[in-house]
Amino acid sequence: MTHSNLNQLPDLMAATQALAENLLASEPFAVYQQASARFSADPHARGLIERLSQAQADLRRRQMNRGVTQADVDQLRALQSEVQSNDVIVDYVTTQQSAVAYLREINQEISLLIGSDFAALAGRSSC
Amino acid sequence: MSDFDLNELELAPPEVVRQAARDFAAALAETPQFKAYEEAIERLNHDTAAQRAIDAFQSKQQSLQALLMLNAVSAADKAELQRLQNAFSSAPAVVAYAQAQADLMAICQASADWLSEAIGLNYATACGSGCC
Numbered sequence: 001m002t003h004s005n006l007n008q009l010p011d012l013m014a015a016t017q018a019l020a021e022n023l024l025a026s027e028p029f030a031v032y033q034q035a036s037a038r039f040s041a042d043p044h045a046r047g048l049i050e051r052l053s054q055a056q057a058d059l060r061r062r063q064m065n066r067g068v069t070q071a072d073v074d075q076l077r078a079l080q081s082e083v084q085s086n087d088v089i090v091d092y093v094t095t096q097q098s099a100v101a102y103l104r105e106i107n108q109e110i111s112l113l114i115g116s117d118f119a120a121l122a123g124r125s126s127c
Numbered sequence: 128m129s130d131f132d133l134n135e136l137e138l139a140p141p142e143v144v145r146q147a148a149r150d151f152a153a154a155l156a157e158t159p160q161f162k163a164y165e166e167a168i169e170r171l172n173h174d175t176a177a178q179r180a181i182d183a184f185q186s187k188q189q190s191l192q193a194l195l196m197l198n199a200v201s202a203a204d205k206a207e208l209q210r211l212q213n214a215f216s217s218a219p220a221v222v223a224y225a226q227a228q229a230d231l232m233a234i235c236q237a238s239a240d241w242l243s244e245a246i247g248l249n250y251a252t253a254c255g256s257g258c259c
Contacts, residue, residue: 006237015147015154016238020245022147025139029246036247100253103246106148107254113152114161119254121232122239 023106032099039092048086052079155238160231167227171220180215187211 006013023029039045055076062068083089110118139147155161171177187208194200200208215221239250 006234006241009154009158009234011154012151012158012234012238015151016241019147019151020242022139022144023242023246025137026141026144027138030138033247096248099246099248103248103250103253104255106144107250109145109148110152110155113149114156118152118155118235119239119251121235123251124236 019106023103026102028095028099028102032095035088035091035095038088042088045086045088045092048079048083048089052076052083055079151238155235158231158234160227160234164227164231167220167224171224174218174220177215177218177220180211180218181221184208184211184215 006016024033059068059072059076062072107117107119187204188195191200191204191208194204216225236251243250
């Protein structure tokens, strides 16, 4: 079912729209959106994440081939350290964690009222 | 973010956001899909034939649990387990429940997709309803 199918359920559509707007205007999400925008606009921060991801994938590949050197490990640790001390990335990650924690509280509120875990009903099993 | 930046934004007070969540839950509970789901659960819980079929399947499955984990179930037991599974999954109350659940999940997914697009996070994943 797509959003347009909710047209058949106007009250649910309106309530979903209102909840989306209110979530977006909540402090945890407003802060997260700003941190996300700063991260997206920072090529250095994005490049660091890409390099870390690439380095981790390379190391896993080398581990499988038993070809990991101390230099590989040192390079990965240096990258991890650089990522962890980058304010834009740290801000992005911590604000995202706060937004997720807040979203879980909201999901709990919904779930208590409907008697089922709303997120579980909304999940798509990939098993 | 500085305090100045935050003050520039028109933030929704926490109680207003929670009320929106409660309104959403109420709207979901009023949908025909949700009502049909609740009715299907009720019918299933009171359908003795379906309950017997479910119990027979679960009992057999439990008795074979260790062998199932070792993939060492005999062909006869496998066939019996399959027969019991078919018997419960084709019981009218179970079929109706599965359909009602699928219909409800479809509208929950549509709403969650909408929320996910708005907030920039996958709602179901963020709320920890991971698979398995």
